[in-house]
Amino acid sequence: MTAADAVSRVVDALEALNIPYMVVGSFSTNVYGSPRSTKDADFVVEMGATPINSLAAAIGKEFVLEQQMSFETITATSRHRFRHERSAFLIELFLLSEDPHDRARFERRVTGDIGAREVFVPTAEDVIIVKLRWSRHGGRQKDVDDVLGVLRVQAGKLDVDYVRSWCDRHGTRELFERLLAEA
Amino acid sequence: MEPTKQLIEELGREEIERAQRMTFAQKFWAGAELFDYACAISSAAIRRQHPDYDDAQVLAELRRRVEIAGRSQ
Numbered sequence: 001m002t003a004a005d006a007v008s009r010v011v012d013a014l015e016a017l018n019i020p021y022m023v024v025g026s027f028s029t030n031v032y033g034s035p036r037s038t039k040d041a042d043f044v045v046e047m048g049a050t051p052i053n054s055l056a057a058a059i060g061k062e063f064v065l066e067q068q069m070s071f072e073t074i075t076a077t078s079r080h081r082f083r084h085e086r087s088a089f090l091i092e093l094f095l096l097s098e099d100p101h102d103r104a105r106f107e108r109r110v111t112g113d114i115g116a117r118e119v120f121v122p123t124a125e126d127v128i129i130v131k132l133r134w135s136r137h138g139g140r141q142k143d144v145d146d147v148l149g150v151l152r153v154q155a156g157k158l159d160v161d162y163v164r165s166w167c168d169r170h171g172t173r174e175l176f177e178r179l180l181a182e183a
Numbered sequence: 184m185e186p187t188k189q190l191i192e193e194l195g196r197e198e199i200e201r202a203q204r205m206t207f208a209q210k211f212w213a214g215a216e217l218f219d220y221a222c223a224i225s226s227a228a229i230r231r232q233h234p235d236y237d238d239a240q241v242l243a244e245l246r247r248r249v250e251i252a253g254r255s256q
Contacts, residue, residue: 003219004212027214027215113206
């Protein structure tokens with residue numbers, strides 16, 4: 001099974017169970033910036049009353065749900081990880097949190113055509129806001145590079161004031177202005 | 184030969200222009216395709232290095248290498 005097959009299988013399962021979702025992480029960064037290899041696919045999901053085991057069953061037996069649920073500290077949400085039994089590719093599901101920006105980007109998510117179907121992804125502005133936030137907390141150069149990539153590829157198309165408004169709330173405004181000038 | 188600042192900037196501009204020309208679908212799937220390609224090359228290298236490994240051992244070693252690469256990013 002290819003990584004693309006794995007992602008398609010998860011999208012199929014989410015749609016079959018009517019679970020609202022969006023594809024985040026590297027997949028959404030690649031859509032707006034310069035594509036790079038990714039070892040996992042991250043989804044934000046609004047599970048509602050659907051148990052995670054029902055989703056696991058819909059995705060298929062060859063995907064192993066790791067029993068240890070973990071937590072993502074920036075938006076204070078929980079994370080479930082699936083591993084395909086014959087692949088090194090990972091699928092990570094983040095439950096939609098109560099974090100104001102997590103909610104806002106989910107409400108603003110958009111669709112994109114990936115061939116035979118459409119998928120939900122965040123807007124370019126929301127990708128930047130999240131990357132800046134992760135960069136502030138984790139100090140990862142990868143996040144800074146991703147922001148620069150999106151700023152350069154999407155130059156002239158971004159709602160910069162929207163990004164600034166969230167950066168002010170997250171304490172990332174100075175970094176954003178520096179990267180905007182550099183881009 | 185050291186790359187000049189001009190060459191680096193030119194390569195950067197080309198990368199941006201290439202990304203701007205790609206469709207949503209091409210960009211969405213690009214990361215997964217690059218990953219599969221890298222895994223195929225790594226798996227072949229592992230098999231050459233460890234001809235005695237069965238499929239499960241190759242996959243375990245591949246996962247270990249992917250994990251290490253992820254930590255160094």
